[in-house]
Structures are given as structure tokens and as C-alpha cells.
Amino acid sequence: MQLVLIGMNHKSAPVDIRERLQLSCGEAESLLPELLRQGGIREALYLSTCNRVEVVARVTDSAESIAALKSFIFRQGNLGVEELDRCLYLYRDLEAVRHLFRVTASLDSMIMGEPQILGQMKDAYRAAVERRTTGILLNRLSHHAFRVAKRVRTETGIAGNAVSVSYAAVELAKKIFGDFKKRSVLLIGAGEMSELAARHLIRQGVATIYIANRTFSRAEDMAAQFQGTAVAFEKFPELLPEVDIVIASTGAPGYIMDAPMVKAAFGRRRNRPLFLIDIAVPRDIDPAAGEIDNVYLYNIDHLQDVVDTNKETRRNEALKAEEIIAEEIAAFESWFNTLAVVPTIVALRDKMEGIRSGELERAASWLRGLSEEDRSRVEILAASIINKVLHDPMTGLKEESKDKDALPFVAAIRRLFNL
Numbered sequence: 180m181q182l183v184l185i186g187m188n189h190k191s192a193p194v195d196i197r198e199r200l201q202l203s204c205g206e207a208e209s210l211l212p213e214l215l216r217q218g219g220i221r222e223a224l225y226l227s228t229c230n231r232v233e234v235v236a237r238v239t240d241s242a243e244s245i246a247a248l249k250s251f252i253f254r255q256g257n258l259g260v261e262e263l264d265r266c267l268y269l270y271r272d273l274e275a276v277r278h279l280f281r282v283t284a285s286l287d288s289m290i291m292g293e294p295q296i297l298g299q300m301k302d303a304y305r306a307a308v309e310r311r312t313t314g315i316l317l318n319r320l321s322h323h324a325f326r327v328a329k330r331v332r333t334e335t336g337i338a339g340n341a342v343s344v345s346y347a348a349v350e351l352a353k354k355i356f357g358d359f360k361k362r363s364v365l366l367i368g369a370g371e372m373s374e375l376a377a378r379h380l381i382r383q384g385v386a387t388i389y390i391a392n393r394t395f396s397r398a399e400d401m402a403a404q405f406q407g408t409a410v411a412f413e414k415f416p417e418l419l420p421e422v423d424i425v426i427a428s429t430g431a432p433g434y435i436m437d438a439p440m441v442k443a444a445f446g447r448r449r450n451r452p453l454f455l456i457d458i459a460v461p462r463d464i465d466p467a468a469g470e471i472d473n474v475y476l477y478n479i480d481h482l483q484d485v486v487d488t489n490k491e492t493r494r495n496e497a498l499k500a501e502e503i504i505a506e507e508i509a510a511f512e513s514w515f516n517t518l519a520v521v522p523t524i525v526a527l528r529d530k531m532e533g534i535r536s537g538e539l540e541r542a543a544s545w546l547r548g549l550s551e552e553d554r555s556r557v558e559i560l561a562a563s564i565i566n567k568v569l570h571d572p573m574t575g576l577k578e579e580s581k582d583k584d585a586l587p588f589v590a591a592i593r594r595l596f597n598l
Contacts, residue, residue, distance in 0.1 A: 180515060181241065182316065184275035185248045185267060186226075186233030189289050192266035194480045197230070198461035211310045217247035222317045226282075226303040228296070229344075229460040229479065230289055235279060237316045245269065276320065276511055280504045283324040284331040285338070289482065290347055291493050292338045295371065297328045319514065327507045334503060337496040345375035345428075347482040348456040349383060352424050355454055355475065363387035365422040366407075367415055367436075368429035369397045372458055376426050377405045389422065391415035393429075419444035424454045427463035438467040441474060448473075458482070513580075520576040523589045526598040527572065531565045 187197065214223040214234065222237035234252070238244030253263055270278045281287045283300045304321040307313045313321070332338045356362055364385055366373045369392035377388060388407035391414070392398035398409040410418060419425070419441065429435060441453070455476040457464040462478055469476030539546070539561060546554050572592060579588050592598065 180272040180316075181238050182235070182272050182275045182320075183238055183241065183245060183248070184233060184235045184270045184278055185245065185252070186231060187266045187268065188231035188233075188287070189480070191268055194460060194462065194478055196262055196266055197232070211307055211312045214248075214251065215312055217244070217251055219244035220247065222314045223312045224303055224307045224317050224321065226300060228299050229458075231282070233282070235275065235317065235320070237314065241271070273508060273512060276508055277504065279320065279324050280327045280507060284328045284500060284504065286331070286497060286500055286504075289344060289479075291490065291497060293344070294338065297325070300324065300328075315518075316515075320511070323507065323511050327504060330503050330507070331500045335496045335499045337493055337500055344458050344479060344482060345372045345426075346379050348376055348426055348458055348477075349379040351456065351477060351482065351484075352426075352454055353383060355452075356423065359383045359385040361386055362423045363389070363421060364424045364426065365389045365391065365410075365415060365418050366401075367391050367412075367425065367427040367463065368459070369394070369401045370428060370430070372428040373426065374401060376428070376458075377401065377407070381405055387422075389415075389418055391418075416440050416444070419453070420447035422453075423451070424456070426456045426458065428458045429463055431459070431463060432461060434465045435463045436468060437465040438471060441468040442471055445471070445473070516580040517577060520580045520589055523592055523598065524573050524576060527592060527596060528569060530596060530598060531569055535561050535565050 189197070211223060211225055214220055214225065214236070219238045219240040220236050221239060224235045226233045226235070232252070234248055236244065236248065249263060249267065252267065253260075278287070283297060285292050285294070285296050288296055300321075304313070307317070353359065359380065362385055364380055364387065366377060366388065369390055373390070377390070380388060388402075388405055389410050390398045390402045390405075390407050391410040391412050392401075393412045395409065395411055398412075401407070402409040416436075425436075427436065436455075441455075444453070450473055452473045452475060455464055455468065455474060457476065457478045460479060464476060464478075466476065466478075468474055539558065546557065549557070576588055576592070
């Protein structure tokens with residue numbers, strides 16, 4: 180199959196390494212053509228999210244291509260050799276197919292069943308198609324992965340109570356405060372993750388929501404949607420003495436909140452606890468802020484505790500999903516195996532068609548003596564004979580291809596028919 184998948188995710192690499200790679204991979208779309216310039220890579224798809232960076236590629240030389248892909252990620256993330264060896268995972272052929280199906284169906288997500296990954300996968304595929312870095316294998320594989328995700332979501336209950344990192348953040352805050360009815364929340368960033376957090380907070384009955392964003396109009400739109408209050412981004416530090424919970428999720432390249440900023444807020448907080456949740460990659464909040472008394476700081480990796488509680492309740496549904504994935508892997512493998520016989524089938528039919536056309540041309544002199552209706556019958560008869568002669572060989576090749584045993588038959592047919 181000559182398919183490889185290489186990458187790192189929240190399981191294999193800590194947040195500080197992922198954020199270094201994610202920063203450089205923010206321009207993943209522009210990096211796609213460069214991938215095809217690496218040794219032996221013929222097709223490529225680049226998936227870059229907060230919790231994973233993965234490259235899927237069709238290669239011509241496995242050893243050379245894998246070395247080229249590792250070198251590529253090494254350069255993009257400025258990673259050390261030891262970090263690279265420790266954090267990267269590698270899958271080949273059907274194991275790569277399995278991993279991609281599990282990722283797209285959200286079985287490999289930090290919180291199983293979250294819906295965002297399917298959209299992110301579709302965006303990655305769309306970018307690859309626009310830059311013409313996919314071909315017959317990755318096109319089919321991507322569409323098959325989308326079908327798997329749809330089956331998993333409709334045929335299992337894994338997304339019945341769909342969760343996300345944002346939901347986990349809210350659940351974590353709820354464990355600290357118990358009741359949100361008298362609590363105020365500041366959301367920094369107005370992207371999809373903040374919007375999801377706002378929905379969960381409203382559902383939990385939070386009293387007040389403030390929304391700060393660099394684009395103020397976006398903060399206003401989101402505030403109107405959730406009955407909150409929009410705040411100019413540069414003024415969010417003024418709210419730190421007032422709010423109980425801060426959820427930060429921006430695309431900033433560095434910290435937007437440091438320890439001195441948080442410490443300054445405590446002069447007016449009267450030692451009331453401040454709960455900070457940093458769900459951004461790269462991180463928005465300096466880890467030193469968590470060392471201040473009465474400040475509780477959690478980053479995206481800490482949410483694993485919430486994830487663990489979800490795993491038990493979703494275990495049975497995940498098993499059903501794995502059965503679906505096993506079925507779909509077999510279907511994809513069957514399709515792939517038929518590719519080996521397609522050129523031979525096409526060549527055989529073309530040769531038979533050439534013989535039919537040639538013989539009809541040689542018989543043109545006596546065919547002209549027939550009526551138009553009789554000539555048509557002769558042509559139909561010749562075509563019918565060709566179809567019947569080809570039926571068994573073609574069917575046999577397709578059947579043999581399902582078990583990967585078609586190559587001897589392909590060789591024999593090409594030799595016997597001089598294709």
C-alpha cells in the first residue's frame with residue numbers, strides 16, 4: 180500500500196512540545212507543496228490541531244520517505260533528536276488506515292466523541308486538494324474516513340452526550356465551585372472553543388459572562404448570542420479582581436496573562452479564589468501564575484482527569500465503534516487490492532475491443548451487402564461474444580484481488596494475451 184502516517188498527539192507528547200510544533204505548523208497549508216518535495220513522497224495530507232500534528236503520505240520508498248518526514252517535522256518544530264524519538268509515532272499501511280479512521284471518528288481524541296475533529300479533518304483534506312497534494316489513494320482514504328465518522332456517530336451512542344475540551348473545562352470548574360449561579364466568568368478569545376464553553380456555562384446557569392477578544396466586533400456578536408458583556412481585549416486585566424473563573428483560548432503566540440498581572444488583581448479580591456483554565460495551544464497563561472496563593476491554574480493536559488471519567492461511561496459505545504472501523508478497514512483494503520488488477524482489466528478489454536473493431540473492418544466488404552439492421556446485429560453479436568469471453572477472467576481477477584492473490588493471475592494474463 181506504501182502508506183505512512185507520522186505524528187504526535189496529546190498522548191505521546193506533552194503540551195510544551197506540541198505547542199512548539201503547532202506554532203510552526205499553523206501555516207500547514209503553505210507547507211503542503213514542500214512535503215511533496217521530500218524524498219519519495221507522492222501524496223500528502225497535513226492535519227494540525229491543538230492536540231495533534233500528523234502527516235499522512237503515500238510513498239515510493241518507505242525508509243527514505245520516513246526519514247524525510249521525520250526530518251521535515253524536526254525542522255518545523257525545532258525539536259531535539261531525543262524529543263523526536265520519544266514523541267513521534269509511526270503507522271504503516273492498514274495500521275495507518277486504522278489510526279486515521281479512529282482519529283476522524285473521534286476515538287483518539289482527548290475527550291472521546293467530541294465533534295470538532297471531523298471538521299478539522301475535512302479542512303485538512305480541503306487544503307490538500309486545493310494544493311493538489313492528494314491523489315487516488317488519499318482521496319479515497321479521506322472520503323472513507325468521513326464515512327466511518329458518520330457511521331460511528333449515527334450507529335453508536337458515543338456522541339449522545341457530545342463533549343469537548345471546552346466542556347471538560349466547565350466540568351472542572353464545577354468541581355471547584357459546585358454551583359455557578361452566583362459565579363462570573365471571563366472568556367478570553369471568541370473562537371469555537373470559547374463559544375462551546377459559553378454554551379456549557381449557560382446550560383449550567385452561570386450568572387455573568389464577560390467576553391474579551393482582539394476583534395471587538397466578534398466579542399460583541401458572541402456576547403449578544405449568550406447574553407454576556409463584550410470587553411476590549413486590552414482591558415480584560417481590569418476584570419480579574421471581579422471574576423471567579425477565567426477560560427483562555429486565543430491563538431496568541433505567547434502568554435497573554437503573566438504572574439504579575441494575576442498577583443496585582445488580588446489586592447481587590449480579598450483572597451477570593453481565582454480559577455484559571457488555559458485551553459490554548461500555545462498556552463495563554465504563564466504557569467508561574469498557578470503558584471500564587473488562591474489561584475488554581477489548569478492547562479489542557481490537566482483535563483485528562485475529566486477525560487478519564489468519561490472513558491468508563493463510553494467504553495461500550497467505543498467497542499461498537501471499533502467494530503465499525505474493523506468493517507470499514509476490510510472494505511478499504513478490498514478496494515485497494517482491486518487497484519492491482521484494474522490496469523490489466525482495462526488493457527485486456529482494450530485489446531479485445533481492438534480485435535473486434537479490426538475484424539469488422541476487414542469484413543466491411545461483405546458487410547456492405549447486408550441491410551443496416553443486419554449489420555447492426557452482427558456488431559452487437561461481436562460485442563456480446565467479447566463480453567462473454569472476458570466475463571470469467573475479469574470476475575476471477577476481481578475475486579482473487581480480494582485476498583491479495585491476484586498478482587500471479589495478472590502476470591499470467593498479461594503474458595498469455597501479450598498485454
